[in-house]
Amino acid sequence: MSEVVGNKGHTSNGLIFSDYVRALKDAWTGDIGDADLIELLYGLIANPLNLKGQTGEPIRCQKKDASGIMNRKREAHGKIREHCRDAAIESTIVDSFEKAVLPRLNESKFDILRRTLTDLILESECSQSTKEGLVALAGEENPAPFLARSFQVSLSWENKIPTSTRPGAAKDVDPPFPKFKGKIQPDVPEDIAEHELPYVDALVRVYSEEERTTFSSTADIERYPRHKSHLLRQRRDYYSAEFIRRCMRDVYDADGIDQFDALEDEVFDGIIDVHERSFPTGKDRLNEVLAHAASLPMDGIWVNHETDWIRNNVKKGVCHFLVNDRRIRGWLDEDR
Numbered sequence: 001m002s003e004v005v006g007n008k009g010h011t012s013n014g015l016i017f018s019d020y021v022r023a024l025k026d027a028w029t030g031d032i033g034d035a036d037l038i039e040l041l042y043g044l045i046a047n048p049l050n051l052k053g054q055t056g057e058p059i060r061c062q063k064k065d066a067s068g069i070m071n072r073k074r075e076a077h078g079k080i081r082e083h084c085r086d087a088a089i090e091s092t093i094v095d096s097f098e099k100a101v102l103p104r105l106n107e108s109k110f111d112i113l114r115r116t117l118t119d120l121i122l123e124s125e126c127s128q129s130t131k132e133g134l135v136a137l138a139g140e141e142n143p144a145p146f147l148a149r150s151f152q153v154s155l156s157w158e159n160k161i162p163t164s165t166r167p168g169a170a171k172d173v174d175p176p177f178p179k180f181k182g183k184i185q186p187d188v189p190e191d192i193a194e195h196e197l198p199y200v201d202a203l204v205r206v207y208s209e210e211e212r213t214t215f216s217s218t219a220d221i222e223r224y225p226r227h228k229s230h231l232l233r234q235r236r237d238y239y240s241a242e243f244i245r246r247c248m249r250d251v252y253d254a255d256g257i258d259q260f261d262a263l264e265d266e267v268f269d270g271i272i273d274v275h276e277r278s279f280p281t282g283k284d285r286l287n288e289v290l291a292h293a294a295s296l297p298m299d300g301i302w303v304n305h306e307t308d309w310i311r312n313n314v315k316k317g318v319c320h321f322l323v324n325d326r327r328i329r330g331w332l333d334e335d336r
Contacts (some may be wrong), residue, residue, distance in 0.1 A: 241317030
């Protein structure tokens with residue numbers, strides 16, 4: 001299966017990493033997020049080799065990275081691709097799939113998974129010998145060798161779609177950039193959505209510290225009007241940022257991921273030093289970070305030169321996205 005070594009830098013029409021992840025996810029038992037599944041797959045290569053990120057941290061996959069991969073705007077992690085055929089991996093990858101992947105797949109979907117991956121393999125630009133080898137593995141009773149080797153081959157091809165246009169190039173629409181007169185007022189659902197849980201949980205922990213008790217959920221703060229009102233304001237800011245994320249998706253490139261990622265990066269770079277300072281309480285840290293985020297200039301963000309979208313409440317809402325994406329863990333001292 002020489003493609004894994006020889007074809008990095010080339011684009012395949014078939015077996016690419018994002019399609020492999022999508023096929024595996026469809027056969028999963030229960031729900032698993034793209035980021036969690038990709039991180040699990042990374043671990044099958046990173047853990048045996050003790051691979052680390054650029055600054056020595058474990059190799060992980062944040063939600064924004066997973067979104068970029070699944071939308072073919074990003075590659076899989078460079079070290080994972082580089083080392084996916086190391087000798088140690090060749091000797092462990094099948095066993096790793098048997099222990100970490102197969103038990104979590106729905107056996108009734110094995111045949112569909114085999115057919116999906118086989119179709120991708122046959123449509124790919126892999127060599128004939130590689131195709132024949134993988135198809136032969138697909139016919140074996142134990143699916144682990146087929147899944148493991150297909151995974152390795154998927155990492156050999158460029159996942160990112162090449163483009164000759166600048167990142168975030170605007171679509172030709174009329175008018176190109178809607179203006180918002182007055183305050184952005186997004187719809188905030190009464191019930192807290194699942195995707196809100198990380199940042200909401202971080203806020204609930206702040207309220208717990210402030211009251212010197214332990215709140216297990218937002219239901220526990222119903223009798224605290226001050227906390228209830230504060231949480232509503234944070235949710236409005238979060239949904240303001242989410243509204244702008246969707247505007248970027250609709251007006252800019254196909255999904256807006258690059259532009260919103262740039263906004264997240266700018267806010268993160270602007271607030272991280274404040275976040276890491278010592279504060280008497282988590283609420284003090286939260287308030288200071290949000291105030292600082294609101295004051296950040298957005299000169300480096302392309303969208304800010306063409307729209308009036310990035311308001312103070314949007315910048316504060318992005319801070320909650322940073323918690324959701326695990327770029328900051330929360331607001332208490334222990335979260336630094």
